[in-house]
Amino acid sequence: MRDARADVRRPVGLRLWLSGGWLSLLTLAAIFAPLIAPQDPLAQDLFLGRLPPFWESGTEPGFYLGTDSLGRDVLSRILYGARLALIVALVAGTLTCLIGATLGLIAGYYRGWPDRIISRFVDIWMAFPPVLFSILLIAVLGPGLVSIIIAIVIIDWTRFARVIRAEAISQGAMDYVASAQVAGRTKFGTMLAEILPNVLPTIVALLTLEMGIAVIIEAILSFVNLSISTDSPTWGGMISEGRISVHQAWWVLVFPLITLFLTVLSFSQLGEGLKDRFDPVLR
Amino acid sequence: MTLLRAILLRLLTTAITLFGVAVIVFVVIRVVPGNPIAMMLPPGATEADILRLETQYGFDKTIPQQFMIWLGGVMQGDFGTSISTRQPVSGLVLSRLPATLELSIVALIIAVTLGGTMALLGTRFRDSKTEGAIDVTAGMALSIPDFLWGLVLILLFGVLWPVFHISGRISPSLDIDFTTNFYLFEALLRLRFDVIADLIGHMVMPALALAIPLAAIIAQLLKQSLKETMHLDYVTLARTKGYGEAKVITREALPNALLPTLTLVGVQFTFLIGGTVIIERLFSYEGLGNMAIDAVINRDLPLIQGIVILFALIFTLVNLAVDMLYVVLNPRLRHA
Numbered sequence: 092m093r094d095a096r097a098d099v100r101r102p103v104g105l106r107l108w109l110s111g112g113w114l115s116l117l118t119l120a121a122i123f124a125p126l127i128a129p130q131d132p133l134a135q136d137l138f139l140g141r142l143p144p145f146w147e148s149g150t151e152p153g154f155y156l157g158t159d160s161l162g163r164d165v166l167s168r169i170l171y172g173a174r175l176a177l178i179v180a181l182v183a184g185t186l187t188c189l190i191g192a193t194l195g196l197i198a199g200y201y202r203g204w205p206d207r208i209i210s211r212f213v214d215i216w217m218a219f220p221p222v223l224f225s226i227l228l229i230a231v232l233g234p235g236l237v238s239i240i241i242a243i244v245i246i247d248w249t250r251f252a253r254v255i256r257a258e259a260i261s262q263g264a265m266d267y268v269a270s271a272q273v274a275g276r277t278k279f280g281t282m283l284a285e286i287l288p289n290v291l292p293t294i295v296a297l298l299t300l301e302m303g304i305a306v307i308i309e310a311i312l313s314f315v316n317l318s319i320s321t322d323s324p325t326w327g328g329m330i331s332e333g334r335i336s337v338h339q340a341w342w343v344l345v346f347p348l349i350t351l352f353l354t355v356l357s358f359s360q361l362g363e364g365l366k367d368r369f370d371p372v373l374r
Numbered sequence: 375m376t377l378l379r380a381i382l383l384r385l386l387t388t389a390i391t392l393f394g395v396a397v398i399v400f401v402v403i404r405v406v407p408g409n410p411i412a413m414m415l416p417p418g419a420t421e422a423d424i425l426r427l428e429t430q431y432g433f434d435k436t437i438p439q440q441f442m443i444w445l446g447g448v449m450q451g452d453f454g455t456s457i458s459t460r461q462p463v464s465g466l467v468l469s470r471l472p473a474t475l476e477l478s479i480v481a482l483i484i485a486v487t488l489g490g491t492m493a494l495l496g497t498r499f500r501d502s503k504t505e506g507a508i509d510v511t512a513g514m515a516l517s518i519p520d521f522l523w524g525l526v527l528i529l530l531f532g533v534l535w536p537v538f539h540i541s542g543r544i545s546p547s548l549d550i551d552f553t554t555n556f557y558l559f560e561a562l563l564r565l566r567f568d569v570i571a572d573l574i575g576h577m578v579m580p581a582l583a584l585a586i587p588l589a590a591i592i593a594q595l596l597k598q599s600l601k602e603t604m605h606l607d608y609v610t611l612a613r614t615k616g617y618g619e620a621k622v623i624t625r626e627a628l629p630n631a632l633l634p635t636l637t638l639v640g641v642q643f644t645f646l647i648g649g650t651v652i653i654e655r656l657f658s659y660e661g662l663g664n665m666a667i668d669a670v671i672n673r674d675l676p677l678i679q680g681i682v683i684l685f686a687l688i689f690t691l692v693n694l695a696v697d698m699l700y701v702v703l704n705p706r707l708r709h710a
Contacts, residue, residue: 215394218686220648223666230670231402307519311652315667330525337533348525359517
């Protein structure tokens with residue numbers, strides 16, 4: 092019988108390289124946006140409105156991916172938009188992970204009343220339509236980067252809490268946990284020293300997935316014009332403008348969409364790839 | 375007896391969940407900075423005007439008092455009056471609900487059909503290039519959320535090859551004098567094929583955007599449980615009887631493999647309904663979700679409350695229905 096593991100490993104490696112590569116490229120582009128952006132992302136020039144990308148006729152030099160209806164450079168706006176998207180991914184993803192995973196760990200390992208309270212909240216959260224909830228929160232908190240991050244944490248902590256709780260329950264039932272306690276560890280010490288390391292791979296994989304979700308939520312919020320101030324370039328804002336003028340200037344929609352698509356796909360493939368790599372059965 | 379107890383317990387937790395949702399929404403939207411009443415009056419309105427309207431909508435009372443009044447109204451089917459349109463919330467919400475329900479159900483049908491076909495094909499041609507292709511397709515489809523699929527579909531079938539409508543629910547030129555807002559169901563009943571074609575032309579794109587991620591999940595999970603079932607003895611027995619492979623899969627393996635998929639589809643269906651909020655916005659489809667976003671932008675507190683509660687009610691009802699269906703379909707639980 093041929094070794095099934097070889098089949099699983101090969102695409103995982105490729106997947107990790109491709110998605111990791113795209114995300115590294117994007118991070119570099121975001122960090123050095125002021126140096127590499129060919130134009131000022133906010134500069135408007137109505138005489139340069141709706142210029143097509145460089146390979147079509149009627150372009151101006153320096154506007155490689157065309158301009159929107161106000162004459163703003165699409166490429167430069169995508170590069171600056173990457174800054175906001177990645178900050179949201181990193182900060183909101185990490186905070187969501189910390190809060191959700193902590194609650195999940197406590198609920199799954201301690202059980203009893205902490206579990207009942209946390210699980211009840213998770214149930215209530217599951218009854219909210221997430222997109223509507225996030226829009227509602229932004230309306231309450233007011234637009235801005237901090238509001239977006241808070242909204243994402245509030246909506247999505249349950250994603251971590253549910254999965255980590257289930258993992259902590261199954262880990263808590265194992266012999267090594269019992270023996271750690273027999274050996275004299277405190278309950279809290281066991282949770283940190285025995286349970287946490289064993290659920291950490293799941294946490295890392297979920298965190299990567301969450302970063303992609305955070306990017307999407309930010310894009311959706313700026314799509315409905317509730318993200319940050321309207322003149323900062325965001326991918327969602329560009330997509331919203333592009334959706335309106337899609338019949339006149341497809342490039343205003345297509346380029347930010349491709350960027351968003353690849354970024355979300357990369358985060359999720361990276362997460363899936365990490366999950367497989369950490370999986371002891373496949374390792 | 376235990377079954378009855380389980381059902382009662384389930385109903386109780388459902389009620390608690392809905393109550394929790396109501397409390398959270400109520401409190402959250404009342405800490406909104408900015409006076410919603412001041413926003414609905416023309417500039418130059420006097421303090422007395424504002425005060426009069428505040429009293430009319432009950433905003434001069436404390437939050438717990440407002441909640442009790444609201445809850446009392448809800449018990450009698452009164453969800454308050456919308457601030458932006460000054461119409462009863464219940465009427466507004468119910469007029470939009472059919473559009474969203476039809477969209478969700480069509481999306482579910484597409485998802486089950488697509489996902490089921492992929493799972494069956496993947497099982498029939500397992501360990502071949504076909505299965506590999508299905509795995510990769512499903513993995514991709516799952517990684518990308520409905521919002522992005524919607525945009526991709528707009529570009530492909532709205533711009534590049536414009537075969538479907540990408541905005542609205544029905545062509546305004548179409549003459550319909552239907553009694554309900556369930557346009558699709560009523561058109562089917564009345565055999566109005568022109569209306570059906572127009573509705574489907576509008577619905578295919580948003581429904582497909584909602585369906586793609588769910589179809590991927592169904593494909594993966596159903597294929598997984600089909601493949602597990604294919605190793606069981608009774609399936610081998612069917613094969614030794616000389617049944618063809620296709621018949622073995624659909625007749626013997628499928629009924630047993632359906633059950634785990636069903637539970638998951640239930641949960642995922644609520645996610646799909648939640649997705650209608652942004653998809654309706656994207657496709658300017660006049661449903662509940664689109665109305666919800668407008669309500670948030672207009673700070674229409676009573677309307678927001680009504681819509682969120684309705685969504686929560688639908689979510690919990692779907693979960694309840696799936697649990698019941700699971701009991702009915704699972705022979706091991708049927709006689710418990």
